[in-house]
Amino acid sequence: MKIFDNSSFVSVHKALDAAQLRQQVISNNIANATTPGFKKSSVKFEEYLKNELNNKGISGYRTNSLHIPIGSSRLQDLSPKVVVHQDSAINNNLNNVDIEAEMTNLAKNQILYDALIQNISGKFQKLKTVIGGGR
Amino acid sequence: MIDRISLGNLNQLQKINQIGNNSESKTQQISFSDTLKQALDQVNQLEKQSSHMGELLAAGNIDNLHDVLIAGQKASVAVELTVQVRNKVVEAYQEVMRMQV
Amino acid sequence: MFKGMDISGSALTAQRLRMDIITSNIANAESTRAKIVNGEIVPYRRKLAVFEPAKQSFQVTLKNAMNGQAGVGVKVTKIVEDQSPWKLVYNPDHPDAIKDINSPQYGYVRMPNVDMATEMVDFISATRAYEANVTALNSHKAMAMKALEIGR
Numbered sequence: 001m002k003i004f005d006n007s008s009f010v011s012v013h014k015a016l017d018a019a020q021l022r023q024q025v026i027s028n029n030i031a032n033a034t035t036p037g038f039k040k041s042s043v044k045f046e047e048y049l050k051n052e053l054n055n056k057g058i059s060g061y062r063t064n065s066l067h068i069p070i071g072s073s074r075l076q077d078l079s080p081k082v083v084v085h086q087d088s089a090i091n092n093n094l095n096n097v098d099i100e101a102e103m104t105n106l107a108k109n110q111i112l113y114d115a116l117i118q119n120i121s122g123k124f125q126k127l128k129t130v131i132g133g134g135r
Numbered sequence: 136m137i138d139r140i141s142l143g144n145l146n147q148l149q150k151i152n153q154i155g156n157n158s159e160s161k162t163q164q165i166s167f168s169d170t171l172k173q174a175l176d177q178v179n180q181l182e183k184q185s186s187h188m189g190e191l192l193a194a195g196n197i198d199n200l201h202d203v204l205i206a207g208q209k210a211s212v213a214v215e216l217t218v219q220v221r222n223k224v225v226e227a228y229q230e231v232m233r234m235q236v
Numbered sequence: 237m238f239k240g241m242d243i244s245g246s247a248l249t250a251q252r253l254r255m256d257i258i259t260s261n262i263a264n265a266e267s268t269r270a271k272i273v274n275g276e277i278v279p280y281r282r283k284l285a286v287f288e289p290a291k292q293s294f295q296v297t298l299k300n301a302m303n304g305q306a307g308v309g310v311k312v313t314k315i316v317e318d319q320s321p322w323k324l325v326y327n328p329d330h331p332d333a334i335k336d337i338n339s340p341q342y343g344y345v346r347m348p349n350v351d352m353a354t355e356m357v358d359f360i361s362a363t364r365a366y367e368a369n370v371t372a373l374n375s376h377k378a379m380a381m382k383a384l385e386i387g388r
Contacts, residue, residue: 004209016201021306023379024240027372028289028307031247034365035287035310082305099368110375114382117201124208124387131216198239204386211387 003127010075011049012120018045018080019113025082026109029102036093040102045080052078178213185210238380239306244373246290246309251366253312254285258359265350268332277332280348282318287311322346
């Protein structure tokens, strides 16, 4: 339905997916904070979304929606990416997890998730109010 | 002479008629029942997706909890919208029927 | 759906096991007769836990191949003994003292290679890691509870 297809709805939904994935990645980093040789990972999504909303990226033109997208693509095709940090500062056992930074990111991400949930919840409430005629 | 004048008028009338016919053939004839059917299909689609999410949730195959809830809310809003529109249409019909002729 | 909680849970299990090993080391810091190796009684050797990132199934790996994967936590794969040399304490009256007069270690008792300071530092580190993972678990739970409030 078209009322659910506007860019605000889709981007908040995708940001929720990214935040959930990020929470898992940060948990994994914290769980492996003492494992020798482990390299931390992080989730990239917000930059892609910003580029897409400002139309800064160059995207390939596809003749069929099933083709693999080139470059930045439509909002519907954005998805978060997990990148492994191979080259951060490391300590003696080749582990580069900074536990204070990870805990901070955990808290930030949780607050972000809560804010996005509030936002989407508010959208639904507004739609329901409008449909109900304000009664 | 009168024939020529009337012929001239006739030709002009025919030209206007042709223009009218061309514009009609370009616009698509979408009837109200088609629109209604499309809308109901979309609502049905949302409802099926919400049910499917519910099944996946029961089977433990869900990655993101918010997906289930958002699908449920979308279906709920769509159904409520359809019901309210139906109410309004029925109300309008009854209003029309009440008119004294 | 509860993948994040599983990750933190695996870490809690691993850190708990590490703490158990440390307490075992501390308890056995004076055990001179731990086991028999090649007919000879040897003292207790300090134990260590080996941590490794947990492996996930091939199906999950394939599914996440395009966008990268979050990983599934940590696991203790084996418990090894620290091979550093015994501590030698001079105590000729001890029943386990070396009685061979010709040995340069005559009168010395071989004590377990457990160093209290190292064990306490490890213990504190394990406790801190445990608390960090408990915080991560709580945050997952809070997020899921918040998600259930959509539309309410």
